[in-house]
Amino acid sequence: MNRHPPNGYFINDFIVWGAFKKNATITRGFVITPPDLRGAGDAAAAKCHEDIVKYLQSIALNIRVQFQWCCNADYSKALDAYEAATAKAKNPAEKKVRESTARYFRRMLKEKQLRREHLVLFVSQQIESAPPTLAGKEGLKSYYRAILKQFENQYDQHYNEIKLAFGDGVNVEPMNKRAHQLHTYLFFNPNSNEWLADANVQFNDRISIARNCMTSDINTDHIGRMYMDGHYHGLLILQNIGSQTYEGMINNLTKTSLLNYQITVNLQPLDTYQIMMREETEAQELESQGRTATTTSQIREDTIKRKRHAVSQLGEGHTRLFSTLFVVRVWNTDESKLAADMSALKQAITSIKSARAYDTHLEVTTLETFFATFPGNCFHPYDARDKELADEHVANLIPFSASFTGDLANAQALWLSSDRALCGVRFIVNGLVQSTGVAGGSRSGKSVKYNNLLYQTGPYFDYDVMVEEGASHTNYTTDHGEKPIVIQKSGNISINYLDTMGAPLDPEHLAYAISLATHFAGDSGDARLNTRRRAYLAYYINICYREAQEEWARKNPEANRASQREATAIHLWHRQRMTPDDTLFDAYVHLRDRIAANDGEVLEFMSKISEAEITHFIKDPQTAHLAERHAFSKFTTEQYPLHSELTELLRLRPGTEHDSGEVAELASLMDNWCATGEYGPLFDGYTNRRFDGRVVHFELAKADNNDLALRGAIALNITGRIRQRIVTMPRKLVKRFTMEELARIVQMPGGAKLALELSAQLAKYNCVFAFILQDFAQIAHIEGVSTLLNNTRQWLITRHDDAKEFKEFAARIQLPDGMRDSVEKLPIPLNMPPNKRYSSACYFSRSAIPPISGITQYSFDQNAA
16 A cells, blocks of 8 residues: 555543644544434434534534444443353342343344444544754653643543533543543454453554554555455445435434444534635625626526525524535455445435435545544545535434443343343442332333343342232242232231331331321321320330330340440440441441451450440430330340230320320220231231241232222331341341332322431442332322432333323433433333333433433343243
């Protein structure tokens, strides 16, 4: 090859083309991940177009930009990581689902049914060569280091401008040196395995880009095709865009079945003033010709009007012109196959409103055009094939498309996204559990999709609790060797809400017990009476606990003294070793876990506590109650007080300072919830179901759903028990609490506040709070619901039955506008052919910065692979 390709270096987080002394080009890439707007509707497409135009109009004259789009099917690294985690799975059913999932996607990968689109925006400018005249070698180095530092600040500003222009729905990530190196390597070697390149290719900062990234010479054949890296390469240059452009037309080119091509769009902003002067001069010349011409020319008159209109648009800032180079590069190992691929892509270009593509065959045209498409090499001097286009047309030509892959790098579960990409989902981000909501209408595929998510993510959890009605997840429970706890009236199940489940009696548990007892009493319609009733119940529940503790202490003096020592240690540790933001219960959990691990520091700390300190602790009015409450962590199931004992206390021993009539009425209201009342032993009796299995599953389908009082009581009681179980487990264990119908608890008085506190508290104990929401309208008006929804870090959103309800819900959770339109058009599984059914949902995660959102699909064949 006679012509030498451009060359340069990777310096810091930049690519530098050329030499510093000869007006080198410095560039930095930004990975752009726009939402999939194909099903988002006209409004979302128009908004995206508007944002691109806004960015184009902000580009300074000394800046040139390059959009570089490509696609591949290389998900090897993600699948390797998924399979490695699967091999460690202990539960056979979870392992089977994950293995079938891996096989399903491996087969798709082998058959090239997966594709992954990438979009990078390079922002380039020239480095002015004006070093100090008499500077030595070190002086020049110092000068160029200062120049690079200035560019770092400038590119930080470019990054902010790009994010601001494209909006929250588009993820923008600056590229570092390694990312630039890999992108450039794959540009020159497009058939390389991306992940193997990432792992194996070593780059040397001291040698040039060509020596680092090019594995062969660039040769041309007799028809102008390039040959390098064992492949023939052909170029298509956009020659004519047709009579008009429109939003989304580029999808004809980016959504083909091919993987072996790349699109590059180079943009040079033109000087608006100079163009106005040119257009004005040409219009005046045409007018002068018209005055001397003997015949009238309609073409001339139309041209003058067009130029006058262009001047007006340019002068008012409504439009801006760019020198545009649009290139499609195609490659294949076989020349005849390359010709077929180029023909298919040329046809795709032609389908864009009669656009025309130029197939390069001259060596000079092919090579110079190819050089201009090098990553960020926007100042390459060859411009013979550039077209002058207005910003609104340029915006429609930019391949603003990238695959939604979710959280693929650390995926715990894998699904497809709507454009045949592999999408990752996870419950744990940077070691922190993420509260998760699943929202959608009936029969929209919520449960089947979440059931698959349970199996795929199961190996990452040590404990699962589910509350549902309808047996959607019974298979998950039985596959872990457990049976659902079926809640119903007058059954044989007892769940004692006064049982602390082996934990101290802390304020949160006490609040649950008081709230449930208050719910038993019902709403009197008199706010002041309701407040008094709650106060009465708090008083008598505390008496029940105090008397139970006194009896236990009397029967177990040695265990009581050991409990007092622990309580003293917890109090001292909390005061001396923890922050003001930590609660006493946090100190209890901290010491409990370290004692269980035989932590020498904690054991020594406890052993140094003197008897005098313990005696002072249990006698001091400020701390005596803490010693009493800690004793409940030593109780057995049969030693806790019961609901019937509370009722009896209310009836037989009312306080002299209380209204005896109101207390008697309260006792009567409590009676109906005793074992002899309407609901049997469900709330009155020693807890007779174990909550320490791998999966604890409460099935509510047989509960009387028409009895709103019972529904609320069950939700509150089960929630309180689950909370107690989770806080008594070691924090290092990862837990998950799934509530099938959030509305059950939120519709209770103070329920939204309770759910919000529950979510926040469970997160502290390494527990995911996941809930399913079907009828948002039921809870939309309740105070505190907005805060609960906003605190939910990630969502799976299926199609809703009511469009108006969905719009309100989407606004509450701040779902990007483009995704709102897409969700409204999601298909319903039952409307699909039986052998092609899948569940679609928007995966929206605010855990990522910026948030990510896209459409995912779970094929019902995925687990049968």
